[in-house]
Amino acid sequence: MKEPMIEFQNVQKFFQLSQNGFGRTRTMVKAVNEVSFTVPRGQTFAVIGESGSGKTTMAKMLMKFEDLTGGLIRVDGQDISKIKGKEALKAYRRKVQIVHQDPTSSLNPRKTIKEIIEEPLIVHGMGTRSERLQRVRELIQVVDLPLSYLDRYPHMLSGGQKQRVGIARAIALNSKLIILDEPTSALDVSVQSKVMDLLKKIQKEFQLTYFFITHDLALVKNFADYVIIMEKGALVEEGKTEQLFHNPRNLYTKNLLKAIPVIGEEEQRFLDRIQIEDTTYSIQGG
Ligand SMILES: Nc1ncnc2c1ncn2[C@@H]1O[C@H](COP(=O)(O)OP(=O)(O)OP(=O)(O)O)[C@@H](O)[C@H]1O
Ligand SMILES: [Mg+2]
Structure with a gap:
């Protein structure tokens, strides 16, 4: 059997906060505390929990934006704490991409849609100019936007359309693991399900694994295979979606x-x- 896409083993992330200006009184925020789980390949793994329960902190550790305080994270079989140096980190980032909550603040307003989708391809030295353009044209069609949008700027697009661009960029490098941090919570309800349908379609087409962070249980019910529930940094319940909702x-x-x-x-x-x-x-x- 193939290795899981993600493994968390007793993962901890503590933040030190100094309470007064002299840093004498220290308090520790246990943002993630002894959390273990396994994410199989090609599935949607949902993380639910109220604000401050540690969801984004887990995403940041997965992206290697934050180091662990304790425990172990394996992605694609690799202990990610062992990834050191610019090149190794770059290679890792090709495997793991994120779609952010707010498409407006995550897309550069001064760049065209073409430039935005092409950027990861340039950063990772993929293809010639014309090969990249070809890939960008493919990607915009994958997310069901017209080719004519390539010359537009983000402010000319609706929220849902901007999020489609964010998705196109996230899959540009053929990454197999996509972190979705509240991908539709900034969108109108009417648009949310369309974006989720698109994500579902793309997942099937490219065999993607989704690490799906959300507050929205209705979305989890329709979309996730497995769910974990976080409360104050701890994993309090987990199970297959069906099972968790029924019992x-x-x-x-x-x-x-x-x-x-x-x-x-x-x-x-x-x-x-x-x-x-x-x-x-x-x-x-x-
Ligand atoms: N860089 C940091 N420094 C100090 N404390 C932090 C830092 N990042 C997160 N925290 C704290 O860790 C806890 C978990 O935060 P996190 O952002 O992971 O929550 P979340 O579940 O994503 O919440 P939300 O649903 O509001 O996005 C919170 O108490 C938060 O204040
Ligand atoms: Mg968060």
């Missing part, structure tokens, strides 16, 4: 699931059942 084990997860906005009949019955169980729980607990 959440802890109260935190149950409360999260109750917040799903779109509710069908079946879900309503399910949520009513949770409500009853919760009451029992609080009687037992209190």
Whole structure:
């Protein structure tokens, strides 16, 4: 069997904060604390948790923007703490790309769409000028935007279109692991599902692994294969999406699931059942 795409083993990331100006009182933020999981290839692995639970910190460690305080991360079989030096880091970054939350701030406003999508190809010394242009034309079509948009600037595009450009750039180097950090939360609801559909299509076409960070449980339900739930830096629950939604084990997860906005009949019955169980729980607990 093939190696998993990602392995976290007891991963920790602590931040030291000095509370007064003299740095005498120190507090430690345990942004990620003893977290272990495995992400198989070609799947969507969702990370849910409230603000400050450590989701982006995990993404930053995966991108090697932050070092680990403890534990081990393997990507594609490789211990990423061993990746040292500019060239090795560059080679690693070809494998792992990220789609950011806010397409407006992540696209350079002074560059055309063509230049934006071409940039990673130039940075990584891919192809001749005309080969790169060919690749850019391919990519813009993969994300279902018209070729004529290549000469436009980001401000001339809608939020959803900008995010399509961000996706085109993320897959330009044929990276197999894509981190999606709240990829649709800055978009109108009507556009969100279209962008998610596009991501799904691309995943199938190129066998991508998605590390999908989100607050949105409705998206997780439709999109993710496996889910982990983070609370204050700790992994509190995990499971296959189906299983987790039908049989959440802890109260935190149950409360999260109750917040799903779109509710069908079946879900309503399910949520009513949770409500009853919760009451029992609080009687037992209190
Ligand atoms: N560079 C840093 N220095 C100090 N503390 C940090 C730093 N980065 C993150 N933290 C702290 O670590 C914790 C986790 O932050 P993180 O950004 O990973 O949360 P998150 O789950 O992505 O939240 P959100 O949903 O709001 O994006 C928070 O308490 C945050 O304040
Ligand atoms: Mg975050």
